[in-house]
Amino acid sequence: xxxxxxxxxAEVDRAFLIILGFSVFILILITVLMVFFLxxxxxxxxxxxxxxxxxxxxxxxxxALPTVIVLGLFWTGWxxxxxxxxxxxxxxxxxxxxxxxxxxxTYPGGRTxxxxxxxxxxxxxxxxxxxxxxxxxxxxALRLKWDTVPGMTTExxxxxxxxxxxDIFCAEYCGLKHADMMSMLKVLSQxxxxxxxxxxxxxxxxxxxxxxxxxxxxxxxxxSEELGPTFRGLGGSNRLVVLPDGSEKEVVADSDYLRxxxxxxxxxxxxxxxxxxxxxxxxxxxxxxxxxxxxxxxETAEGGEQEPSEGDxxxxxxxxxxxxxxxxxxxxxxxxxxxYGRKQLVNREGMIVEVVVDEEYLLRSMVSPDRDxxxxxxxxxxxxxxxxxxxxxxxxxxxxxxxxxxxxxAISGEEGG
Ligand code: CUA
Numbered sequence: 381x382x383x384x385x386x387x388x389x390a391e392v393d394r395a396f397l398i399i400l401g402f403s404v405f406i407l408i409l410i411t412v413l414m415v416f417f418l419x420x421x422x423x424x425x426x427x428x429x430x431x432x433x434x435x436x437x438x439x440x441x442x443x444a445l446p447t448v449i450v451l452g453l454f455w456t457g458w459x460x461x462x463x464x465x466x467x468x469x470x471x472x473x474x475x476x477x478x479x480x481x482x483x484x485x486t487y488p489g490g491r492t493x494x495x496x497x498x499x500x501x502x503x504x505x506x507x508x509x510x511x512x513x514x515x516x517x518x519x520x521a522l523r524l525k526w527d528t529v530p531g532m533t534t535e536x537x538x539x540x541x542x543x544x545x546x547d548i549f550c551a552e553y554c555g556l557k558h559a560d561m562m563s564m565l566k567v568l569s570q571x572x573x574x575x576x577x578x579x580x581x582x583x584x585x586x587x588x589x590x591x592x593x594x595x596x597x598x599x600x601x602x603x604s605e606e607l608g609p610t611f612r613g614l615g616g617s618n619r620l621v622v623l624p625d626g627s628e629k630e631v632v633a634d635s636d637y638l639r640x641x642x643x644x645x646x647x648x649x650x651x652x653x654x655x656x657x658x659x660x661x662x663x664x665x666x667x668x669x670x671x672x673x674x675x676x677x678x679e680t681a682e683g684g685e686q687e688p689s690e691g692d693x694x695x696x697x698x699x700x701x702x703x704x705x706x707x708x709x710x711x712x713x714x715x716x717x718x719x720y721g722r723k724q725l726v727n728r729e730g731m732i733v734e735v736v737v738d739e740e741y742l743l744r745s746m747v748s749p750d751r752d753x754x755x756x757x758x759x760x761x762x763x764x765x766x767x768x769x770x771x772x773x774x775x776x777x778x779x780x781x782x783x784x785x786x787x788x789x790a791i792s793g794e795e796g797g
Contacts (some may be wrong), residue, residue: 386540472502480512481555481557481767491577501570507533509533517536522566525551546564560648564710588707590672611680614680617632694774
């Protein structure tokens with residue numbers, strides 16, 4: 381079981397273990413008695429059945445005992461339920477919004493983030509809603525699982541006694557990509573949290589915004605068909621759309637159209653596609669909307685998207701991008717965004733040392749990844765010492781090319797997961 385980082389988690393575990401332990405005890409008791417009776421009262425050993433009728437003592441016992449047991453089990457469950465439901469008044473309020481298929485967290489002051497970021501030892505009140513269907517907000521480490529229900533606001537709370545990162549899942553089947561509806565709970569120290577709150581929100585660019593809003597869960601970048609039309613070749617193209625009255629109309633995918641498509645998707649459905657996208661009206665900030673439209677216009681325009689370079693192709697082939705994002709998001713391994721030249725704390729045989737990421741480091745990290753393990757990450761990357769020198773050099777160049785400003789230089793068809 382996960383460590384208990386939340387006081388109420390201990391109560392939940394206790395209730396669970398008591399009920400489980402008692403059930404196992406009853407199971408064993410009944411099984412043993414059953415076998416004993418089979419043996420003791422079979423026909424050979426006990427040819428003449430004896431009857432017993434009417435026993436006030438037994439009647440009282442089998443009424444009273446189960447009542448006491450059931451009430452006891454109820455009490456165990458009730459106390460742990462109460463611990464989870466009594467939300468402290470001074471709790472930090474964070475809004476949680478579920479949508480197909482991502483979570484969005486809004487902090488006091490309006491800041492949003494795809495991760496739940498909270499200070500340690502501080503009660504947090506979660507105010508939960510959903511944009512579409514029922515989801516279930518689930519953090520195993522906190523033993524916290526609560527549904528988000530359309531048209532309703534639900535609440536839950538927690539307090540973490542440990543810093544660290546913990547998984548957030550969706551525990552209610554909500555459609556095709558339900559399993560991808562994951563996020564992270566990041567518990568920071570008080571100082572780190574203060575710093576995070578004060579730090580100006582990083583301006584989100586391009587692909588990262590599309591990722592955050594879950595756009596590329598349904599719209600591919602590489603031309604493949606997902607739940608919605610692909611983004612490839614979208615910018616500036618002509619589209620045939622179906623209006624609410626059933627008539628068809630040709631429109632140009634300019635910035636006006638893209639804004640409409642995001643804010644009022646049902647008004648112009650791309651022909652041959654279903655009306656299933658939910659409006660982002662009120663959900664997306666003007667700034668993020670602009671970033672989306674800019675990206676969609678420039679990066680997806682016909683001829684605007686670049687053919688994947690040799691480095692892109694190799695990195696995809698070798699699976700580098702399965703564990704290392706190129707847009708700054710945390711995956712299994714560190715993000716490769718702006719990796720070249722950055723200072724990195726690494727664990728070298730148990731010692732934390734600082735290295736500057738140069739070509740030699742990049743090369744070494746592929747060939748013998750276990751020598752320097754970036755702090756905060758686990759070892760587990762396979763060594764790529766079977767690659768020839770030319771390929772390794774290509775990958776080093778590729779990593780060097782992943783910069784914040786020149787995002788298009790990186791894989792244009794990169795997708796989450
Ligand atoms: Cu949301 Cu499953």
